Amino acid sequence: NSSYKVLIVGGGSGGNAVAAKFASLGKKCAVVEPSDLHYYQPIWTLVGAGLKGFQASVEPTRKVLPNSVDWIQDKAVKFDPQNNTVELGSGEKVEYDYLVVAMGIQLDYDKVDGLMEALEEDPAVASNYHPRWVNKTFPAMQNFEGGNAIFTFPNTPIKCAGAPQKIMYLAEEFFRKTGVRDDSKVIFNTSLGVIFGVKKYADALQKVIQSRNIQVNYRHNLVSVDHKNRTATFAKLDEDNELVPFEYNFLHVTPPMSSPDVLKTSPLVNETGYVDLNKHTLQHTKFSNVFGIGDCTSLPTSKTAAAIASQCGIVHKNLSAVMEGKKATPMYDGYTSCPLITGSNKCILAEFDYDLAPLETLPINQGVERRLAYGMKAYLMPEIYWNVMMKGKWNGPATFRKILHLGMSKSPKLQA
Ligand code: FAD
Ligand code: UQ1
Structure with a gap:
């Protein structure tokens, strides 16, 4: 049976973004991911409409995952957080010191x-x-x-x-x-x-x-x-x-x-079946060596890759702190974004937080249809995703928002 310092289950948008952050751990970090292919799902809206080819949405998992970390090509079938193990489809049990759950949502x-x-x-x-x-x-x-x-x-x-x-x-x-x-x-x-x-x-x-x-x-x-x-x-x-x-x-x-079946029946979830996290620290509410990211979590925000961009830096910082015996800091304000495409050159770029209050990056009103927002969605986001976020270097647009708003932007509310 193998053993890792950090085990990440799921190598989609969230799992891979976190793996890239921990790439310097090398073989002490592993990602459990059954699929050969990694999908950039946000572009499927444009693929469906005939505006992009399907190949723009897919890369081999091997190419996307950081080379230094181990790829365990199998699926998790059972979680045992009391004993810090995850059982794989093969029957093997993998031990971990720290676990990140990033299994997405089940269709x-x-x-x-x-x-x-x-x-x-x-x-x-x-x-x-x-x-x-x-x-x-x-x-x-x-x-x-x-x-x-x-x-x-x-x-x-x-x-x-x-x-x-x-x-x-x-x-x-x-x-x-x-x-x-x-x-x-x-x-x-x-x-x-x-x-x-x-x-x-x-x-x-x-x-x-x-x-x-x-x-x-x-x-x-x-x-x-x-x-x-x-x-x-x-x-x-x-x-x-x-x-x-x-x-x-x-x-x-x-x-x-719904939450993946394997999670629904695990000790990691709340009554809704999703991984039970503190919504500001992204640390598990019961198992302090477990974190979660993305669609499989209980975080009460809209499930998007944009939300994951904001979450991955926080998982990295807080998990690193916990590894050093420090406490996780409340940081996540629920930021999420939904580029509401309304035509082949128009988009309302919704961005908001846990309070359902708009939290817009651009210093112009994003609540109207704009060509610029369409361009960001169709051309800028895929570049950011493949070349920056999947390399562990995109933590969402908060920094740009603050610069563009000359420091006048609302600061995140993080009361527990
Ligand atoms: P995923 O990226 O789905 O990854 C989950 C991974 O877990 C998968 O690779 C899967 O193989 C793996 N897995 C599953 N079960 C197991 C198991 N038992 N063991 C191990 N691994 C397992 N987001 C935006 O930000 N903007 C958009 O405009 C946007 N548009 C979208 C349009 C469409 C049509 C769709 C489908 C999604 C869109 N999204 C958008 C949402 C975005 O794609 C997801 O929120 C994001 O990919 C979720 O990332 P994740 O890591 O949580 O899950
Ligand atoms: C974003 O950061 C992101 O991650 C790459 C997306 O995923 C597809 C998005 O759709 C959006 C809107 C953001 C937010 C980024 C900006 C610059 C508004």
Whole structure:
């Protein structure tokens, strides 16, 4: 059985960003990651809309992980934090002094009746959330000849809460270009009761929705898909789950999501199934040698790569302090960001914190559609991700925000 000073479980956005920070530990640090491929998922919105090629989103895991740290190509199947071990699929138990959990969120496509079959068999059903089915979105948009184009938002926490509607705006614009918009209805069926959780950006999105004649049905949760009859059935969450069928000619699904099954049954999680962290220090609430980052955590902020950028430096600093016998310092203000793309050259760049208060980097109002914000999302972010964040050198835009606001920016609130 092997033993490491720092063991990181999951080598996605969070796990790899942290591994890069600890690369100087060399072989004392390992990453458990089953997949050969590392995905930059934020670009899938643009891949789905035909604006970027899929290859822009993928690199071999070997190339992304720091060379110096060990890559254990397997999955974690059991956590035993009392004994500081993680069991692998192979049956081997790996010991650690310090653990970082970075397993992401699980996609539960199978929880919607008929959905997997529809995704496999119906060319009009697609999903930007999956590396296989994101490649169906643009062909389905091209083949759409009018009728109902339906976009869904599930009744669970998800990653990038804006993505279910970003693809809708891009598709709606595309349908205007291809001349089918007048013969179609663009429908957003969302389990939520609001379009977005932060009022400033919700107000901006409402204007977009009205000006582009999009129909939004709140508290509608997708429960089944019958692709043979091209019907998607939704439960009305505020009306005793009354079922309403919608015929579709194009269907973009955001699946229900949950914490990875392996975590749900582990001692590491709270009652919601996510890794139970102190929201300001990112240290585990019960096991002081355990930290977490990203989508698999209980942190009450929107699950994004942008949030992870702000978290990875804090995990590094606080875990390093704990290694030296010091205490973790409260530092994380919940910063997250969601570039709400509303067209092929337009974006509302939402940035906010735990209080759902806007925390904008640029010294201009980001609550309006801007070409600059689109450029940042489409061209700047991928460069930052691959060349800076994956090298352990991007801690989010806080420093730029302070410079650009000449020190007038609000300082983070970190009361416990
Ligand atoms: P991931 O990057 O998903 O990595 C988790 C890793 O854990 C995976 O590599 C997986 O193989 C591994 N793993 C799983 N189970 C196990 C196991 N049992 N043992 C070991 N390893 C395991 N974010 C933004 O900031 N801006 C955006 O515009 C944006 N848009 C998005 C659009 C879409 C369509 C999607 C899907 C996501 C978007 N995101 C966006 C969200 C962002 O991609 C995620 O929040 C981020 O990648 C989460 O990082 P993570 O490390 O928590 O999880
Ligand atoms: C960000 O830092 C980041 O990580 C690379 C993203 O991931 C895709 C983002 O989408 C955003 C918006 C940020 C925030 C950065 C700036 C400069 C606003």
